[in-house]
Amino acid sequence: MPSTDDWLNNPLGVVEGMFAASQNTPNSGWAAKAVAFFKDRLKEKDAHTWVPSLNDVPLHYLKPNSLVKFRCFIQDMFDPEFYMGTYEAVDPSTKAKVLRCGKYKDVTECGVDFNSRSTMTAERHTFYCVPIPGESPWVKEGYAGSSQARVVPSTSYAPTRQKRSYEEDDDDMDTDTQPQKQREPHTGPHSPTEPHGNGDCKRREKEAPSSQAASASHLDLNFPLPGEKGPSCLLKVYEEWDGFKLNEAVEVFGILSVSPALSALADEDASSSLLDPAGGMETAEEQRVHSPPASLVPRLHMLHAKPLPHNNPLLPAAGLEDNNSAFLSSTLREMAAVRAELLAYFTHVLLGDALAAEYLILHLVSNVYTRRDVLPLGKFTLNLSGCPAVASFTERFYQIIQQLVPSSYYLGMTLQNMNQMRLVPKKDYVANRLLSGALQLATNTSLFLDESQLEQGQLDTTGVRNVTALGNLISWQKVDYDFSYHQMEFPCNINVLIASEGRSLLPSDCQIHLQSQVAPPDLEAYLGGIQVHPQASQLNKFRMYLSVARQLDYSIADEVTKSVEDDFVDMRKDDPQSISAEDLHRMLVVARLLSLSLGQTSLSRDSWLRAKHVEMLRRSRMEQNKIWLRALLYLCHSKVDALGEPRLGEAGHLDHGALDLGKGGNHSAAVAVGGRRAEAALHL
Structure with a gap:
């Protein structure tokens, strides 16, 4: 031997x-x-x-x-x-x-x-x-x-x-x-x-x-x-x-x-x-x-x-399997307490906005758990708008995210990056190899898109392709690799967080506008201190918490499904336009992520009611900002020049009529699948 x-x-x-x-x-x-x-x-x-x-x-x-x-x-x-x-x-x-x-x-x-x-x-x-x-x-x-x-x-x-x-x-x-x-x-x-x-x-x-x-x-x-x-x-x-x-x-x-x-x-x-x-x-x-x-x-x-089910050295290498039941059970008992600590930390980072901190946690534990036809279920791309344009807030915010997740990438959406970077991998037939691109990433990588870096200017052909690739990644969790004579679709599972000043030009599953609780004169000093990280032991708890929540299984009992359906019918009785199939799908995703973030592997009635509540708060906030947003979109709406190339306005918004981002040019088809998304989420 x-x-x-x-x-x-x-x-x-x-x-x-x-x-x-x-x-x-x-x-x-x-x-x-x-x-x-x-x-x-x-x-x-x-x-x-x-x-x-x-x-x-x-x-x-x-x-x-x-x-x-x-x-x-x-x-x-x-x-x-x-x-x-x-x-x-x-x-x-x-x-x-x-x-x-x-x-x-x-x-x-x-x-x-x-x-x-x-x-x-x-x-x-x-x-x-x-x-x-x-x-x-x-x-x-x-x-x-x-x-x-x-x-x-x-x-x-x-x-x-x-x-x-x-x-x-x-x-x-x-x-x-x-x-x-x-x-x-x-x-x-x-x-x-x-x-x-x-x-x-x-x-x-x-x-x-x-x-x-x-x-x-x-x-x-x-x-x-x-x-x-x-x-x-x-x-x-x-x-x-x-x-x-x-x-x-x-x-x-x-x-x-x-x-x-x-x-x-x-x-x-x-x-x-x-x-x-x-x-x-x-x-x-x-x-x-x-x-x-x-x-x-x-x-x-x-x-x-x-x-590798994950690349977090704090977790068992084999993942959360039966032979790690002792580790899993002890971790689940502590998840609610760790979540409360993380929520307080994120509230401090996000300028005192507890609701935005809540949605940030949901985003970080999201994961594509299955696909129904072309629909990736479980993804939760978050657009955090209203980010201050001072003291490099977005860069510091990314560095905090990087300290918590195993893999991440910061992409500043400057005109130069959009027009020059190779985001989509391309086949090199001369060397017979695949030239890598920035979107060739491993499962559960956190992609931080800093849209606040976008300035006024014009996207060239490469820029349009790159922005379209980002939109397809967000909407369908796929990247179409360039093989010159054809494109080959590769599914992916990447968490995308978009930080922007106004509404993002890219699609997202959820948008929340940051409401700072810090007075403007104190903002510079406050931002200078948010990068102070917790102690190593607490950081490790946060890291374990996020990785475990992302790997947990999840189910919905038949009786809870029936209760959700009844609630949906009741909400549409008085005003059918108040909630759509897309809204139901979003609430189901939020309810799932809320349950997982609390260490619960099945949807309870309390979690569903809590999901409805946080969604109501978010939608109410968006309604309050609607007049301001409409004015901003009107002023910053993109133009199309004589050559037909999309241009960026002062806030970097593209003309969505000239370039239908993330929908593959088929906006009506994307709207039509909204009901299927909600139905699939209920029955999976």
Whole structure:
């Protein structure tokens, strides 16, 4: 039985031992047994914390061919590739031919007999993975702090501390030439699918680092969000690759491969003679993207992977399942008290507006729990209008949200951003890869749209496409990826919060106008102090509360459904125009979120009445502001110039006749589905 040190530090040795033992036992199923062995080891108590993580340990600290893990996001999927599953090689000591296993390797041993009948090819799939976009700093620190992995530099370089984040180590890697050399510690033979050969193996490996350094300057790691740092990797999957989906967040355990031999592909002259014949059909650009230097983009050969139901280090990694019933029950008992504390905190942040704070909590615990036809049920996009345009309120507000949610992104809706940013991913057919966009985000990411940044000006074609993409994301929870000749629809589950001065030009599920309780002369001083966060223990309670509420199951009993239907009929008796099917749908969503925010997994009569009450208060506030809003919309209504391009008024409002945002150009169809939304919400 391999020891802990063996399966952590030398997993290839464990695999090769099982392969060698299987040669005497036909049909032994050694590959499945090897995977089961590592899964069983990782199920042991705290075993996953012993495995070093690519997320928080610099690459040159990790031992090549050791077991590592990576909390990542599948950004792209490459074409399948073939490799030598088994092959014969000459044993250097005995000079005898020995059958070798090529699984979980990028390079083979020198001396391969390519004419042997024992050589068998196999297929594997490659996924391009990056860190989860927009992951909050407190999440990264939490995962790094819980790690029990003992890592030391894989070379003679001796650091002053044993654990550094990628952000801390990034500058050293770029500027210090000595660590650059130390990131190439591993030498090995050549790959059967990439470069391979015999006599000149060592010479090519010595030349590889120089080609890596040359290609590093122009290598695009293709992160979805600008300014992101961290590792990316090529994930090699051998079984059940159909279970992986684009944009899925997963935690992968696999064998790390950083052989400099892989970088021979970066040298176009060398690659033309070294490439596998099937790979020779790739263009130079495609080779550069699909075979980047291993020191920058390591290969990770998957042994085990699991989808991430969340990326909150304060919650059990498996999510809220039956085996975590003790954790769940204790958390549910405290949710009402934590909610009261969070409501008081948000009331302070939102200038003393308790009603806006109530709706902010509902927004942060919202989640698309199912889809009925094209309708995403459970989403709750909030438009917080009336945000003050002083002291960078919206930026500070976002920083507070970022401290509470695991993943988030701030998008200032300036004209420059709208006209220049790539929000929607686009297929690059020359390099055969998917160019990422800012809307390629993981499930439950909080997207903060700062519409107060929008100034007077004109949207060009890109700007119109970007604003339309935001509208479709909000209304239908989907992003249409650009494949040049067609668009491909990808469903998503992203919480969108729109901060604006007036009514947003984008659609929303709920709008509430902020009513400040702070006198204007004191506003600057008040805003300067709202960024003071609670103590770490209270922040952690808020973080756990929001993540747990978002994952809870929810149901509506038949008798409550009948009561809701009767209430709806009664409300329409006196004035049928007072409440519509859309209003009923919104109240049902608010009632659901209110219940979940209190730790209740089913709708009670009290929660329904409370939902009606807060909606009545919100609608009453909007009625009071109706005259002012009409005047503002009249003054700021957008114009269409002679070329037919939509223009932005002083408050940035588009002409909704020229551009029907978020409805795909079919406004009447969107109105017609209102009744179906309410009906679906009642019966799901």
